Amino acid sequence: MSIVLNEKEWTEQAISSHQLGKKPFETLNRVARYYYQVEKYKRKDICNKLEDFLLQCDADVILVKWSEAIDRIVRWVDKYPLIELDGVCITESEVETIENLQGCQIRRFAFTLLCIAKYWDAVREENNGWVNTQDKDIMKMANVNTSIKRQNQMLHEMKSVGLLRFGKRVDSLNIQVMFIGANSPTSIHITDFRNLGNQYLLHCGGAYFQCGHCGLAIKKKNNAHKYCPDCADQMYFKKSVESVMRNRSENLLSKIVV
Numbered sequence: 001m002s003i004v005l006n007e008k009e010w011t012e013q014a015i016s017s018h019q020l021g022k023k024p025f026e027t028l029n030r031v032a033r034y035y036y037q038v039e040k041y042k043r044k045d046i047c048n049k050l051e052d053f054l055l056q057c058d059a060d061v062i063l064v065k066w067s068e069a070i071d072r073i074v075r076w077v078d079k080y081p082l083i084e085l086d087g088v089c090i091t092e093s094e095v096e097t098i099e100n101l102q103g104c105q106i107r108r109f110a111f112t113l114l115c116i117a118k119y120w121d122a123v124r125e126e127n128n129g130w131v132n133t134q135d136k137d138i139m140k141m142a143n144v145n146t147s148i149k150r151q152n153q154m155l156h157e158m159k160s161v162g163l164l165r166f167g168k169r170v171d172s173l174n175i176q177v178m179f180i181g182a183n184s185p186t187s188i189h190i191t192d193f194r195n196l197g198n199q200y201l202l203h204c205g206g207a208y209f210q211c212g213h214c215g216l217a218i219k220k221k222n223n224a225h226k227y228c229p230d231c232a233d234q235m236y237f238k239k240s241v242e243s244v245m246r247n248r249s250e251n252l253l254s255k256i257v258v
């Protein structure tokens with residue numbers, strides 16, 4: 001499952017906006033757990049609720065294609081409680097450990113692995129620093145765009161200084177983060193798992209900022225730069241609509257006056 005700090009709020013938003021998102025199976029899983037754990041629906045009713053949700057998201061959906069997945073999701077609906085975290089604390093000693101690594105890329109990578117490990121530690125007591133998120137998702141969160149070879153070099157570098165241990169699974173990254181220093185004051189409180197690499201650089205005083213609308217940490221181009229590209233597009237669209245509406249009402253008013 002991908003990282004969501006507050007699954008209850010996330011799911012309420014998905015249900016009200018009829019959004020299946022980029023990972024439909026994960027969304028359905030959360031919707032099913034929400035109906036079971038929060039709304040207290042019975043398992044047999046949850047199947048119908050999931051079908052209704054799918055139809056709301058896409059009126060042309062072929063429900064029979066989903067029936068097996070829905071059965072499986074509903075069977076496990078009580079397995080994991082909905083996650084409700086307000087964030088993950090990164091401590092001063094952890095930040096110091098990362099600063100000892102040589103290079104900006106490897107620091108962003110280490111910071112991201114640490115944030116993910118601490119998230120899963122907060123969710124599952126028995127996690128003990130393990131990360132098994134897909135490598136491409138980790139690199140995206142770390143804002144690191146590099147080759148697999150370089151990625152492996154960085155992992156081995158961190159392993160050689162005792163910061164990581166590798167698990168036995170070979171199909172995905174299965175890493176144990178060994179530098180979790182819980183007994184140290186909080187340095188950064190992470191409430192957003194997008195662009196963790198940029199958040200780290202922002203914390204280190206880099207030319208980064210958080211979007212004034214959605215909070216995404218991005219590189220600052222100039223002092224007038226206030227929003228991330230998605231929000232800037234939305235703002236531009238909203239302003240254009242408002243301007244057209246204003247002009248129309250002004251024209252209408254002038255005709256009435258004449």
Ligand SMILES: [Zn+2]
Binds near residue numbers: 213215227228229232
């Ligand atoms: Zn934004």
